[in-house]
Amino acid sequence: MTIRHLKVFVEVCENSSITKTAEIMHIAQPAISQTIADIEKYYNVILFNRINQRLVITETGKILLQKAKEVIANFDEFENLAIATLENPIIHIGASLTFGITHLPRIMNYVKQNYPNVQLLTTINNSKEIEQGVLDGTIDFGIVEGSISNKNIKIENFIDDKLLIVCGYDYPINSKITITELAREKLLLREKGSSSRDHLEHLFNLNGIECFPVMESISNQTIIEATRANLGIAVLPEALVRGHIINKKLKSIELQGVELVRKSYIISHKNKKFNNTFKQIYDYCCSFEK
Template structure:
């Protein structure tokens, strides 16, 4: 069994057809068939069911796929880093959108000042997609605001964060000392996309209180969410880190959850099999230092209560 066998297997698993895998790898279909047969003989198990000219991966195949993605990713990374003209360390950092819109850029800037010899790649996506990239070894580490769920990922909370209910200063809620959760019934909201940790936390809260809102916008970027709040008078639930300038300029008004149901953390996440290099550990220390900044200090805010 070789790396080549695993690369062929991954292509077949992802394409669902040996002919498509052969085309992607620029090899013949018999070569693909032989590689899969040799893998099945090596592990003495069936990796694909062959039904109606299509391949369906077995449970054993799914298990091998998870391992193969890790092994091939680490092998390719080793080959890339050890190339004679490319002996510069690379660090691939993932971040969820709240993190990407608040601390990621200054964090990378600080890290590069300390480690100019390291090549940085940063990727911003929602929690669900970042989790998958970590499992596929496409990222070395990530900083996320949502909860990662896979048992192969280690999650270390480092920065305290919370969500707030936000509206423009033109909204009827603006300036009030408090708003009841029941007043959110039927209100127009701009929401994050499915897969977002922010959205998941808020939807669980709405479900708990049996509240139904009207989603007018579903947005992926913090800038689009801010515009929906300021221009279209929508409500949103968001980290105050993404509204800091608007809060300082008195363009938005926020409500803090009185029961702290929306308190959460930015967590440092990596695969359990990942070797933590000195540079990764230094990045973790830098992330921790960003938790000292309190966005809501001296900002007027109302309270969101559960009572009528």
Template sequence: MTLKHIKIFVTVYQEESITRAAEKLRMTQPATSLAIRELEEYYHTKLFERSGRGIRVTSAGSQLYPNAVRLLSLYDEMDAEMKNWDTSGRLRIGSSISIGSCILPQLISRFTKEYPELDLYVNVDSSDVIEQNVLENHLDFALIEGSVHSEKLKASVFLDDELVPVCSRFHPLAGAENVELDSLKNEHFLMREPHSGTRQLADSSFALKNFQIRPTWESTSTAALINAVSIGLGISILPKRMLEKQLRMHQIGSFTIRDMDLKRHYSLIYHENKFVSPTMERFFEMLTELRND
């Protein structure tokens, strides 16, 4: 058994397909299948079973996977260390969509000026996808909003934020304070997708008041929602940091809801087994500096 066998197994597990794994690894399908058979012979157990035209992981395969991912992670860290990763290696950073839109670009700009030789990879997606990528070592660390769902992740707050109810500047609610929740029952809600941190906080906060949001629009694009709100297609609940320009220029209106707490935190997350390199530590320091600005 070699590390190559482990890498092939992890890729097949993640792709749920010998064919797709072979394409991703730039190997032939027979060579990929052979590696899996050799691994199964080594452990004297089946790791995958054929299911129709695809494959299905066995309980033994499910048990092997987290240890295999951890082993590859340790190898990657060793390899990076030997290649002088602190100044010229690769750093993989994840971010939720809200943070990736309004905070991360400035951070990356500052960071690349300090480490011009460092190869940076940035992945912006919904919080749940980013969290899973950190767990599977596709990302070194990430910045997300909302709650962390795995005990294997370390999390620390680096910035405070809040959500703001917004509407068209011509809407009767524009500028209103302490709006009763019941008065929103007939409004069209334009919301982020269900698994985003923004949507999860909005849904949970409204649910505490026995109010269920039933969106007429859902989008991964905050900009699309802001545009829809501005022309009067409905109301939305969006991050304050992403609305500063539009509110300042009176392109949209805002209002407050009685007894509704929409405050939240932005968090830094990384795997509990992750070795924190000097470059990662420097990025973490920049997050602290951002909080103190």
């Protein structure tokens, strides 16, 4: 049973005539009769009686007519929505907090200028949450830092992201410290699950050191302000603190024997199907600073 069967049934009801319905729908008269017969046989009902060479709808037919109209209306609404979505696609991009500040605005501007009909949704969260959104299908693709191990995630290399150890410009500390000395400082860190926190804790674990921050925050800006106030030491993306260092509000500390560089990726579900517009935007993001 298809939507075509229902449309033929409704048209016959409205015209009370197989012949007239055939003319209106440009379908052969025997095909119209066969369609009605198919419906009656499939559901074991009688839709019409022939009285004085006229088709008269039965009480059962009247009940089904109303439902058929509702189904057709819903189908038409679905079809119109599908067409509108094709003409005005919705794309949901996720980004970690760092890339939400440093790169997402550029992507949004590119989409706005080149694909004005695209409805762009964005989510900024820590890398683990963006990864989960991709797995759930609520996010089409994301830009994240850190390791990705889930086999259902497809990854493309993005850019290398450098982390800096920073403190207030007047904070009393040597310009070069060891990993052990860093662990003894008052650490101002992002929340667990964030890439910068995971990266630092991995480094501590490799050296048999436990991490006990005096402050945790989901906001990079909050950590920057606390660091500028000499409340402790932070580990933050270079892109976010470069200006503060230039303006002598923060200073960078060298970690002996260690360069804090983390990989970043564009991630999508391995089963995600891309239409042409989506693929062009995805490819644009993959071409960043290669």
